[in-house]
Amino acid sequence: MKKSKGVAILLAVLLVLAGLSYYASIILSSTGKGEDKNIKLGLDLAGGVSITYQVESENPTSEQMKDTIYKLQKRVEGYSTEASVYQEGDDRITVEIPGVKDANKILDELGKPGSLEFRDPDGNVYMTGNDVKDAQAATQQDNLGNKQYVVQLTLTDEGAQKFADATTANVGKVCPIVYDDEAISTPRVKEAITGGSAVIDGMSSYEEAETLASNIRIGSLSLELSELQSQIVAAQLGTEAISTALKAAAIGLALIAVFMIAYYWISGVAATIALGIYTTMVVAVIYLFEITLTLPGIAGIILSIGMAVDANVIIFARIREEIASGKTVSTAIKTGFQKALSAILDGNITTLIAAAVLAFKGSGFVKGFAYTLAIGIVLSMFTALVVTRLVLHGLYVIGFRDAKFYGRQKDRRPMHFIAKRHVFFIVSAVIIIAGFVGMGVNKANGKGALNLSLEFVGGTSTTVDMGKDYTLAELDSEVIPLIEDVTGDSSVQAQKVEGSTQVVFKTRSLDLDEREQLNTTLEENLGVDTSTVSSTNISSTISGEMTKDAVWAVVIATICMLVYIWFRFKDIRFATSAILALIHDVLVILTCYSLLRLSVGSTFIAVMLTIIGYSINDTIVIFDRIRENMHLVRNVDKESLTEIADRSISQTISRSLNTSITTFVMVFLLYILGVASIKDFSLPLMVGIVSGTYSSICIATELWFVFKTRFAKKNA
Structure with missing residues (x-):
């Protein structure tokens, strides 16, 4: 290698470094400031939208709530892998999606949960999403060697029987797949499918196949939900x-x-x-x-x-x-x-x-x-x-x-x-061994083997109208220490509601006496109007x-x-x-x-x-x-x-x-x-x-x- 070539290589590398540094500086300088060039941030750094759904059914079971939360989590992962879904009270579910400021748009795009159906040509529902074990996008070749984008379905035992009966009776006919009362796929039955698996073809791209597979995979929710409230929440950390x-x-x-x-x-x-x-x-x-x-x-x-x-x-x-x-x-x-x-x-x-x-x-x-x-x-x-x-x-x-x-x-x-x-x-x-002994001692003292946070065990969510707009730094220095003294919880989470003076505090589970004591502390030390304070139990965000x-x-x-x-x-x-x-x-x-x-x-x-x-x-x-x-x-x-x-x-x-x-x-x-x-x-x-x-x-x-x-x- 000649010396001139070596100089050229070094100059090229340094120019690349300078260009990338400039590009990265633009991204970082605008991140969190709402400009075009910014990295998507999670709820802890940028805030987002919080939507609370009300369960329509009376007295939903624990299994129904868990199943619905898990499937909602799968839905909102399309917006962000850092989105969280958790139970609030006995019959409400809250969805928090980072980096989003338009709640109405999210509500429109999420649609009304619980409506994935497989219908026959006459519009009769013969199977729901609960009958599908798995759905994955894939590619395969047709008889001429051309690439096809397809969705591969794997059915449950019960679903396999329903699918076999429906396809046997409707060979040559279109059996639509309906999501939120809208046909998202209209596959034509080519032959009776009795093996418990099927392929849906006709997609124009892999992305289209992945979207259809995702909707089918999520399946029908166990419960019907309606929007109770939606709000924009600020970053937890700033x-x-x-x-x-x-x-x-x-x-x-x-x-x-x-x-x-x-x-x-x-x-x-x-x-x-x-x-x-x-x-x-x-x-x-x-x-x-x-x-x-x-x-x-x-x-x-x-x-x-x-x-x-x-x-x-x-x-x-x-x-x-x-x-x-x-x-x-x-x-x-x-x-x-x-x-x-x-x-x-x-x-x-x-x-x-x-x-x-x-x-x-x-x-x-x-x-x-x-x-x-x-x-x-x-x-x-x-x-x-x-x-x-x-x-x-x-x-x-x-x-x-x-x-x-x-x-x-x-x-x-x-x-x-x-x-x-x-x-x-x-x-x-x-x-x-010292670690296991420590876990045993902690458990014997009623503290739990490990100090599980809200993400794993849930707790109590307390919404407080503070009467003034506290900064996150002020909440950390003036308010959270008071809550920690009352609750004995060293991992209190605070989240501001944008456009108001309300703050949501998440702590370990509090009983009625502790909630009253917290209200009294906030009133005496910060002048909070206790009539504006509301508390409810919340489930873990990590299901x-x-x-x-x-x-x-x-x-x-x-x-x-x-x-x-x-x-x-x-x-x-x-x-x-x-x-x-x-x-x-x-x-x-x-x-x-x-x-x-x-x-x-x-x-x-x-x-x-x-x-x-x-x-x-x-x-x-x-x-x-x-x-x-x-x-x-x-x-x-x-x-x-x-x-x-x-x-x-x-x-x-x-x-x-x-x-x-x-x-x-x-x-x-x-x-x-x-x-x-x-x-x-x-x-x-x-x-x-x-x-x-x-x-x-x-x-x-x-x-x-x-x-x-x-x-x-x-x-x-």
């Missing part, structure tokens, strides 16, 4: 949360840049440029794909910035090793990227598999988290493998060819981790069905990761050890929540999912080095396995620690600078980062060694 998060990101980026340049020299410069492009691309992609961003989402992005240097660290460590072995800088750069590729791909693809499963099987906030996670993974791989490589080659060509610019690889004697494996296992066992979806998504994702690692490493002992290390990290975080009594809400699941992705990536880097070192040994016995494991950990430990330091710095800044609610998110994340690093170095490899020596295969 712009302060955004500004402090951005401040933490800016300081964190600066610190990471200084660290990378100080540790890796010229390679650190390349990583800093790539990190800048990564960060601005994340902002742009979130905006372009209209992903709803909540406070945990912002925290997740900031966390991903810290993790984005991971691939660079792996590459730079390899380059240093190659230089130390006597190779030229040019050869070392080329070989370093080649040798780092398998670890980078395996670690990121494993996490990407988890993100895909979570997006497909999860509900609500789990989907939103999965989208953000997938974006971070893809962009971090691109910037590390493409941008960093271009910048490094450009810098090399313009004159940075001496090995001194890339740092000296220090010779490390292998540390003896395997010999201390029993100590590590005991330490982990003590920590995990049992949503929790079940999340659990199943995590289980399936874990199985998929296990299968992938097994396939890639050709040894189930690698996969089993990696999954057990993940379980270890989950239990350590549970210990943190149990002993510190942190609030367990939607951010709890986000923390768990984040650490799972972080920890598996760290573990695979070490396993990749073990696999490489094993190929260098002909006769593998227990002694050589010990040496291989210790050497592999020692060779990768700088990568593990450097990635952990950069990630920890970002989260620590969030904890120091963030608003109160984000502290409950960042603290267990810091614990998870430490645990994930510890488990990769001190647990996963040691477990693999135990399995390898005790369950050795022939010719292993």
Whole structure:
């Protein structure tokens, strides 16, 4: 490569960085201000519309209410994955959709719930949405090989019989599917369908097929609902949360840049440029794909910035090793990227598999988290493998060819981790047992094993006319402490109703005496007219069905990761050890929540999912080095396995620690600078980062060694 070409590459990369930075600055500066270029924000950051429905039926059952809430949740996910639906009182359901200011438009588009019907040619209803087990958009080829967009139906046993009878009697006729008294599809019956599954064709696009599948999949609601009231609610946290998060990101980026340049020299410069492009691309992609961003989402992005240097660290460590072995800088750069590729791909693809499963099987906030996670993974791989490589080659060509610019690889004697494996296992066992003991003590004291928040257990919603327009900061400093004193609840949520002086406070469930005491406190200390105060019980915003979806998504994702690692490493002992290390990290975080009594809400699941992705990536880097070192040994016995494991950990430990330091710095800044609610998110994340690093170095490899020596295969 000529010097002029190297200069051109560097200028092009810097121009791209400048352009993306300008574009991202426009998006961020207008976010939350109602301008055209802004990221969609969740209820906690931007507010939205709140619609309360009244159940028409008298004395609805608990099962009917739960079923209706879950299906409504599926409907409103079309507006935002962060929308929430919960029960209010005995016969009301509230829907909250972020980033929306026109309640009438939402009401029109949602339509009147509970009206999906399958009709015969005479208009008679022979089946409802409740008879459909699943409906998915798909593509297939017709007899001429042309692509068709279709909806694949899977019916319940009862639905299959109804469908078989109807299609048998109406071959050649049109049997419409009606939603809110409007035909959304008019399929013609080509033949009797008796197998319990069917295909609806005739769609002009995949989007049209997905819309029809969504309406069918949601099915009929169990209850008829009518609008009781709708209102615009303000952000729960305000712009302060955004500004402090951005401040933490800016300081964190600066610190990471200084660290990378100080540790890796010229390679650190390349990583800093790539990190800048990564960060601005994340902002742009979130905006372009209209992903709803909540406070945990912002925290997740900031966390991903810290993790984005991971691939660079792996590459730079390899380059240093190659230089130390006597190779030229040019050869070392080329070989370093080649040798780092398998670890980078395996670690990121494993996490990407988890993100895909979570997006497909999860509900609500789990989907939103999965989208953000997938974006971070893809962009971090691109910037590390493409941008960093271009910048490094450009810098090399313009004159940075001496090995001194890339740092000296220090010779490390292998540390003896395997010999201390029993100590590590005991330490982990003590920590995990302490968590279970803490949960048992909490439960015995009537506090609950974990401090479950409103999102999981519901509580009491109290609407108060404050008599004046309080700011969110004033509510935090003057009003919420009074409510906390009365209720003993440290996780009070406040939400302003726009266009009025009303504020909605959500707390743990309060009995009549506590409600009266709260009214008295508000009247005596703030002059509130108690006649304007109304209270009602509300259900959890994370329904049992949503929790079940999340659990199943995590289980399936874990199985998929296990299968992938097994396939890639050709040894189930690698996969089993990696999954057990993940379980270890989950239990350590549970210990943190149990002993510190942190609030367990939607951010709890986000923390768990984040650490799972972080920890598996760290573990695979070490396993990749073990696999490489094993190929260098002909006769593998227990002694050589010990040496291989210790050497592999020692060779990768700088990568593990450097990635952990950069990630920890970002989260620590969030904890120091963030608003109160984000502290409950960042603290267990810091614990998870430490645990994930510890488990990769001190647990996963040691477990693999135990399995390898005790369950050795022939010719292993």
